[in-house]
Amino acid sequence: xxxxxxxxxxxxxxxxxxxxxxxxxxxxxxxxxxxxxxxxxxxxxxxxxxxxxxxxxxxxxxxxxxxxxxxxxxxxxxxxxxxxxxxxxxxxxxxxxxxxxxxxxxxxxxxxxxxxxxxxxxxxxxxxxxxxxxxxxxxxxxxxxxxxxxxxxxxxxxxxxxxxxxxxxxxxxxxxxxxxxxxxxxxxxxxxxxxxxxxxxxxxxxxxxxxxxxxxxxxxxxxxxxxxxxxxxxxxxxxxxxxxxxxxxxxx
Amino acid sequence: xxxxxxxxxxxxxxxxxxxxxxxxxxxxxxxxxxxxxxxxxxxxxxxxxxxxxxxxxxxxxxxxxxxxxxxxxxxxxxxxxxxxxxxxxxxxxxxxxxxxxxxxxxxxxxxxxxxxxxxxxxxxxxxxxxxxxxxxxxxxxxxxxxxxxxxxxxxxxxxxxxxxxxxxxxxxxxxxxxxxxxxxxxxxxxxxxxxxxxxxxxxxxxxxxxxxxxxxxxxxxxxxxxxxxxx
Amino acid sequence: xxxxxxxxxxxxxxxxxxxxxxxxxxxxxxxxxxxxxxxxxxxxxxxxxxxxxxxxxxxxxxxxxxxxxxxxxxxxxxxxxxxxxxxxxxxxxxxxxxxxxxxxxxxxxxxxxxxxxxxxxxxxxxxxxxxxxxxxxxxxxxxxxxxxxxxxxxxxxxxxxxxxxxxxxxxxxxxxxxxxxxxxxxxxxxxxxxxxxxxxxxxxxxxxxxxxxxxxxxxxxxxxxxxxxx
Numbered sequence: 001x002x003x004x005x006x007x008x009x010x011x012x013x014x015x016x017x018x019x020x021x022x023x024x025x026x027x028x029x030x031x032x033x034x035x036x037x038x039x040x041x042x043x044x045x046x047x048x049x050x051x052x053x054x055x056x057x058x059x060x061x062x063x064x065x066x067x068x069x070x071x072x073x074x075x076x077x078x079x080x081x082x083x084x085x086x087x088x089x090x091x092x093x094x095x096x097x098x099x100x101x102x103x104x105x106x107x108x109x110x111x112x113x114x115x116x117x118x119x120x121x122x123x124x125x126x127x128x129x130x131x132x133x134x135x136x137x138x139x140x141x142x143x144x145x146x147x148x149x150x151x152x153x154x155x156x157x158x159x160x161x162x163x164x165x166x167x168x169x170x171x172x173x174x175x176x177x178x179x180x181x182x183x184x185x186x187x188x189x190x191x192x193x194x195x196x197x198x199x200x201x202x203x204x205x206x207x208x209x210x211x212x213x214x215x216x217x218x219x220x221x222x223x224x225x226x227x228x229x230x231x232x233x234x235x236x237x238x239x240x241x242x243x244x245x246x247x248x249x250x251x252x
Numbered sequence: 253x254x255x256x257x258x259x260x261x262x263x264x265x266x267x268x269x270x271x272x273x274x275x276x277x278x279x280x281x282x283x284x285x286x287x288x289x290x291x292x293x294x295x296x297x298x299x300x301x302x303x304x305x306x307x308x309x310x311x312x313x314x315x316x317x318x319x320x321x322x323x324x325x326x327x328x329x330x331x332x333x334x335x336x337x338x339x340x341x342x343x344x345x346x347x348x349x350x351x352x353x354x355x356x357x358x359x360x361x362x363x364x365x366x367x368x369x370x371x372x373x374x375x376x377x378x379x380x381x382x383x384x385x386x387x388x389x390x391x392x393x394x395x396x397x398x399x400x401x402x403x404x405x406x407x408x409x410x411x412x413x414x415x416x417x418x419x420x421x422x423x424x425x426x427x428x429x430x431x432x433x434x435x436x437x438x439x440x441x442x443x444x445x446x447x448x449x450x451x452x453x454x455x456x457x458x459x460x461x462x463x464x465x466x467x468x469x470x471x472x473x474x475x476x477x478x479x480x481x482x483x
Numbered sequence: 484x485x486x487x488x489x490x491x492x493x494x495x496x497x498x499x500x501x502x503x504x505x506x507x508x509x510x511x512x513x514x515x516x517x518x519x520x521x522x523x524x525x526x527x528x529x530x531x532x533x534x535x536x537x538x539x540x541x542x543x544x545x546x547x548x549x550x551x552x553x554x555x556x557x558x559x560x561x562x563x564x565x566x567x568x569x570x571x572x573x574x575x576x577x578x579x580x581x582x583x584x585x586x587x588x589x590x591x592x593x594x595x596x597x598x599x600x601x602x603x604x605x606x607x608x609x610x611x612x613x614x615x616x617x618x619x620x621x622x623x624x625x626x627x628x629x630x631x632x633x634x635x636x637x638x639x640x641x642x643x644x645x646x647x648x649x650x651x652x653x654x655x656x657x658x659x660x661x662x663x664x665x666x667x668x669x670x671x672x673x674x675x676x677x678x679x680x681x682x683x684x685x686x687x688x689x690x691x692x693x694x695x696x697x698x699x700x701x702x703x704x705x706x707x708x709x710x711x712x713x
Contacts, residue, residue, distance in 0.1 A: 057673040082675045129556070129565070131573055136656060139673030164573055164655035167669075171652065179557040180572065296611055324610040337608040341626045350622075351612035397612045 002054040006067050009050060023225045024050040024068055026059040028075035028213065029168045030100070030142065030186075033193040034245040043241070044232045045225075055168035057139040063088055063218055070221040071229055073097060073213055075169075075187075076141030080214040089216040093226075096250035097233060098213040098242055101188040102145050102203040107179045107196065114183070114200045119158040126182055131164035133175040133184035142169035145208040146185035152207035173197065187211070189246035210251040254278050254435065258304025258314070260294060267291065269459040270304075275450035277427065277434040279443075279465075282454035288437045289334065291454070292403050295435065296331050297324035308401050309433055330394030334405040334437075336386050338378040344389050345374040351397025361396065367429060368392045368422050384415030388422055395426075401433040408443050423447055445469060486683065493659050494667035495687055501575055501663055502644035505583035506636060509590055513639075517594035518620065522603075538649075539588045547652025550581055554653070577654040578661045582643035590639040597631025598624055630703055637699040641692055664688060 009024060022045075027035055032053045039048040052059070052069065060079040063069050064086060072089065074080045083089050106112055112125040126132060135143035143165065150156040166172040169186050176184035177196035184197070191199045215233065217226045232238060239249070254275070259268040267287040280288040293299040295306055297313065300321070306314040308329075313322050330351070338347050348361070348370070355361075365371055368388045378386060387407060394402060407423060408416045424446060427434070438444050444451055444465065451468040453460040487495065519525075520532065538546050554561040555572045564570055571577040601624050609619045625632070647665040654661040656670065668684040671677035 055673070061673070078675065129570060129573075131655075131657070133655070136670055136673065138677075139670055164657055166655050167651055171655075175551075175655065178551065178555065180551060180555040298607055298611070324607075325613050325615055327611075328613070329611060331608070331611040333604070333608060335604065337602075337604050339605060339609070339623060350609065350614070353618075393612065 002052055002058070003062070005052055006062060009052075009068055022047040022049050023070040023221075023223075023229050024052060025071045025073065025229070026052045026054075026063060026067070026069035026218075027073040028056045028059070028141070029053045029170045030075055030190055031073060031213070032170070034189065034242050034247065037245070038233075038238055038241055043235075043238055045228060049229060055135070055140045058168075068221075069218050070223070070226045071215065071233075072218055073215045073233075074141070075100075075211075075213060076144065076209070077212055077214055078144075079141070080216060083216075088219050090219055090222045091216075093222070093230060094214060094216040095234070096212050096252070097215040099248035099250045100211040100213070100246070101205065101248065102142075102149055102185060102208060102211065103188045103191050104200045104203065105173070105176050105184050105186055105191050105194075105197040106182060106200050107176055108198050109179070110182060110198075112182065112200070116153055116155070116201050116203065119155050122155055122183070123158050126159070126162055130182035131162050132159050133164050133166065133172040133181035135169045135172045136165045136167065140168055141211075142172070142185070142187060145203075145211060148208040149185070149203040153203070187246070192246035205251075212250055213247075253307075253309055254433065255305065255307040256291070256295070258294060258301035258306060258316075260290065260299060260301040262290060262299075265290075265457060267294075267457040269452075269454070269457075271452055271459055271462050273450050273452070273462060275448070275464075276431065277436060277447060277449045279436045279438055279448035279451045280454055281438055281441075281444055281451050281468075283439060285456075286454040287457045288439075288454050289405055292331075292405050292435065292437050296329055296403055297322065297327050311400065328398070328400045329403055330397055330399035330401070331403045332387075332390045332394045332405060332407055334409055336390045338381075338386055338389055338393070340378050342377075343374065344370065344376050344378070344381070347378065347389055348374075348392050348396055350393060355396075360398075364392045364395050367425060382415065383411050384418050387411065387415070387419050391419075391422070391426070395430075399432070401435065404434065404436045406437055406439070408438075408440065420446055441468075487687065488680075490658060491664075491667060491680070491684060491687075494662055494664045494684075495691075497575060497578075497659065497662065498644055498664040499691070501579045501582055502640050502646075504576075504579040505586060505643040505646075506590075506640045508579065509583040509587050509639060509643075510636065513587055513590040513594055517591050518598055518624070520591070521595045521598035535588050535591055537588075538585050543585065543646075543648025544652045546584060547581060547649035550577075550584065550649065550653040554580065573654050573657060573661065575660050578646075578650050578663060579643075581649040581653045582646040585646050585649055586639040586642040589642050590635050593631060593635025593638055594628075597628035597635065600631060601627045633699050633702050637695050640695055644691060644695075645688070 035051055038044050039051060056074040056076060056079045059072065060074065060083055063072055063083060080094065084091065104114060113121065114125050115121045134146040137143040137147035150159065164175060164181055166175065169190060172184055173186045173190045173194055175181040177194050188202065191197055215230065217230065254273045257270040267290050269291065280291055282288050290299060294301055295313065301314065301316065303316045312320060313327055339350065368391060370388060370392055373381065373385055381389065408419055411419060427447060436447055448465050450462060450464050452462045516535065520528065552558055554577065556565055561572050571580055605623055606619050609623050614622065645665055647669060650661065650663060651666050656662045656666050664684060664687065668681050671681040671684065
């Protein structure tokens with residue numbers, strides 16, 4: 001869907017020569033509720049920027065291929081590093097925008113209890129046919145953090161054969177919200193924005209790489225508008241809204 | 253006993269006829285477009301009249317008032333189509349046997365094969381048959397489904413002179429050997445004279461006259477343009 | 484397959500199984516639909532035609548979510564299946580259903596075209612010879628539409644094999660169970676430095692497509708040979 005969106009923007013580019021187009025932000029899927037809120041309230045300037053959401057991996061690949069993003073917000077450093085290595089970002093505009101926490105969620109109607117220090121509680125909560133919903137560990141940041149935490153806490157072996165891996169963190173959240181999976185690992189920000197799930201536990205920050213949302217301007221799109229957007233996102237007003245949606249200040 | 257009393261419309265064309273004939277072999281004769289093939293198809297059940305009744309030898313095949321209509325597959329009529337319609341993927345033998353697949357009666361089969369001179373053709377596929385041969389296979393196929401009556405649609409059409417003579421001879425033989433109620437569609441007088449006992453003259457969807465074949469020979473003014481061309 | 488990793492081989496074998504089952508299971512209902520559309524006029528025919536096109540028109544992810552709603556553990560039908568121990572949610576059978584649903588419209592269109600190409604006059608002739616609808620279909624229509632049928636099946640198999648969006652949305656990615664070759668390919672593409680592996684898997688997919696096409700052609704050539712011979 002996001003690819004269609006990007007293509008649509010691309011197709012509209014010639015027409016936008018008639019009027020300066022609003023800047024485009026490519027953002028990790030988990031930022032959707034917060035960014036939509038900021039954009040609609042005018043915090044990010046008028047006209048509101050165009051927002052494109054997908055897994056950080058998909059977005060990074062598209063930017064590599066010249067997708068018309070002005071600003072990129074990734075859900076992990078690896079994908080931003082990857083773009084930096086290829087020279088696809090304006091290096092001196094890179095900074096850390098947000099932090100987040102990793103939580104274990106269950107459908108709202110479920111009454112399971114899980115103690116992260118006791119692997120058998122996890123197994124029991126999954127039951128015979130239940131699966132633990134996470135994002136793809138090799139490619140999606142949320143999945144990678146989930147995998148790291150599970151390994152660090154010695155829970156991986158209990159659940160290795162019972163994972164259901166999705167394309168991005170919002171898809172893995174949806175599986176839990178629908179009740180299709182009894183448990184899932186998502187960002188705290190996702191859990192807060194989804195009324196159909198409840199948080200069972202928070203994974204200790206030390207059990208995974210620090211969750212950082214780096215932000216940068218894409219090469220060739222350094223403009224006053226882009227810089228203004230960056231500034232707006234880093235402003236205290238925007239940060240307060242992010243807090244409201246479950247994000248933290250960036251670690252360090 | 254052939255009882256036809258029906259009307260049907262196909263687009264602009266209206267066909268309406270009523271006749272009763274005790275003849276064993278009735279020919280429907282007229283120009284192209286007069287409705288003779290449509291009549292045959294209505295008897296076969298491929299066309300549904302708007303109203304009326306069709307019965308052969310006491311068996312009611314269609315009755316609009318009684319809301320009765322025997323399905324095509326159950327009318328037990330052997331139809332030989334003008335465009336032959338042999339099944340291209342089946343051998344001559346399999347085509348012949350199509351109407352009686354479970355029959356173990358090889359004598360029936362052999363008789364039909366002999367009657368129509370199909371012995372040498374049994375293993376061939378229809379695309380390897382001449383016009384006359386294909387026509388004979390179609391006749392054999394219709395006969396072998398053990399029909400109560402035979403419907404022949406222009407059985408000698410599109411055949412060159414030798415093939416016409418060959419098929420006509422076989423049909424004459426059939427008429428002699430089998431006492432099967434037959435309805436024959438034709439626009440050529442010689443076919444009618446050779447094969448029919450009675451002739452129904454059709455013109456533009458209407459029945460003009462029914463007469464015994466002996467009288468038909470004398471009604472030369474009813475010989476159509478097509479017949480003249482055939483000579 | 485020395486040049487494929489263990490995981491990749493599993494993904495390939497799973498894809499072959501999923502696509503084969505999907506195509507085989509889609510064939511009977513698709514044949515029925517195609518025959519209905521080819522030979523009958525009825526109220527709601529346009530509705531049926533539209534409904535059949537839906538998997539083609541809707542984004543595959545949407546189809547995946549619909550499948551999830553209906554056949555997932557909480558779904559109307561999924562619940563019943565779970566009770567009967569016939570769960571398809573998060574199982575390869577679910578992947579086969581997703582693939583089958585996506586391939587279904589293509590199969591129907593191909594089969595319908597094949598049936599429509601059979602001369603109705605031959606079917607009429609068969610009816611006058613006393614054949615019922617079954618005999619006409621299996622003895623006349625089917626053999627004469629074989630060419631189109633084989634082409635349709637090959638097309639459906641290819642579509643089922645390459646199915647991605649609906650599958651990953653409905654049954655997610657589970658190695659050995661639902662992680663088909665297209666999903667494995669996707670994962671590699673989305674991993675930094677995974678392009679090499681993705682290219683390898685792409686080649687595998689191309690080879691499978693070639694084999695399927697060649698197989699179909701051989702099958703048809705075999706049929707034509709018997710026609711010429713007799």
